[in-house]
Amino acid sequence: MTPVSYLRAGSAADALRLGAVQGHRLLGGGTNLVDLMRKGVEQPGVLVDVTGLPALIEEAADGSIVIGAAARNSSVAAHPLVRTRYPMLSRAILGGASAQIRNMATVGGNLLQRTRCLYFADAAGSRCNKREPGSGCDARGGFTRYHAILGASPACIATHPSDMAVALAALDARVHLASAEGVRTLSLLDLHRLPGDRPDLETVLAPGEMIVAIELPPSDVAARSIYRKVRDRASYAFALVSVAAGLALDGDRIVDVRIALGGVAAKPWRALRAEATLRGGPATAEAFARAAEVELAEAAPLPGNAFKVPLATRTMAAVLAQLSGEQA
Ligand SMILES: Cc1cc2nc3c(=O)[nH]c(=O)nc-3n(C[C@H](O)[C@H](O)[C@H](O)COP(=O)(O)OP(=O)(O)OC[C@H]3O[C@@H](n4cnc5c(N)ncnc54)[C@H](O)[C@@H]3O)c2cc1C
Structure with a gap:
C-alpha cells in the first residue's frame, strides 16, 4: 500500500x-x-x-446562477433555481451514479472525473496512452461498447463519463478557475480536450489551477429542456449515449436550440452543426432527423460501438420532437 x-x-x-x-x-x-x-x-x-470551500448556489445580479465547485451533486440537482430554470441539469445529475455517490460528489470533481475506459482503469494489465503516454491503447481491438465515435484519435478512444457536464455544455455554462497566477473564466466547451496524440492531457487546466465555481447564464431554451440518457441498466450505469437539449419555438419555427451529446467523445459534445441546421427552420420530425444525421456524419465508430451512430441520431431526433410537442 x-x-x-x-x-x-x-x-x-x-x-x-x-x-x-x-x-x-x-x-x-x-x-x-x-x-x-x-x-x-x-x-x-x-x-x-x-x-470545505464555498458550496453556494446563488443568483448573480445579471440573473446567472453561480454554483461553488464544492457544491454536492445532489444539492445542485435539488436546488429550486436549478430545477425550475435548468431542468435538464437537474435530470442529468439525477441520471448519474447513485444517491449515495451524488451526496458525496462535488461539482469540481464531477467535471474532472476520469474516463471509465476499462483499459485505463487496468493499471496492472493493459496498455493505455492516457495513463502512460506512448504505451499504446488496448481499447482498440478490445471491448469498445462504451467508447467514442466522435473526436477520437489513433492514440485514444475513451469517453468522458460525466452526465452533468453534458447538460452544462448545452447550457453554455462557464467555468471559473483560480491559480497562483490569478483567476480566469472559460466556456465549459473549452475545458476538456480531445485526445489527439496527447490523451493524457484531458483539460486545459494549468498545473495547480482549480475550479472554483461554474456559472449558468440566463437562457431562452433552458426552462423547457430535457436530458435523456440511454444505458444498459435503468440506473447506476454510464451513458451509452445521452442527449441534453433545449428548444425555443415561435409557432412552428425554431427560434433557438441547444444540443449536447454524452457517451460519444472524450468531452461533452456540443452539437453545433445540428443546431445551425435547425435554427430558423421548421420544427418538424424531418428537420430533427436531418439535423441529427448532419451532426453524426463525421462519426468514426469501431465495430463494437457502431450501434451508437443510429442510437445517437435517433435519440437526438426523438428528444427534439418531444420538446417541440411539449411546446406546441
Ligand atoms: C459506481 C459509480 C457509478 C457512477 N455513475 C456515474 C454516472 O452514471 N454518471 C456520472 O456523471 N458520474 C457517475 N459516477 C462518477 C461520479 O459522478 C464521480 O465519481 C463524481 O462526480 C466525482 O466527484 P468527486 O467530488 O467525488 O471527485 P473526486 O473523486 O474527489 O475528484 C475527481 C477529480 O477531480 C479533481 N478535483 C476535485 N475538485 C476539484 C476542484 N475544485 N478543482 C480542480 N480539480 C478538482 C480531483 O483532484 C480528481 O482528479 C459514478 C461513480 C461511481 C463510483
Missing part, C-alpha cells in the same frame, strides 16, 4: 497553495479519485480536501 497524507484546505488560498505542490491532489468527494488510487491508476502523495 502506498502511504498518503490528508490535508484540509480552510480557504481557497489554502487550496491553491497546497494543491500546487507537486504530488498533491485536490480531493472533492473522493468517489472517483479514491477508486483510482485503490486501483493504482492515481498515486498522489498528499490529498488536499477542498470540500
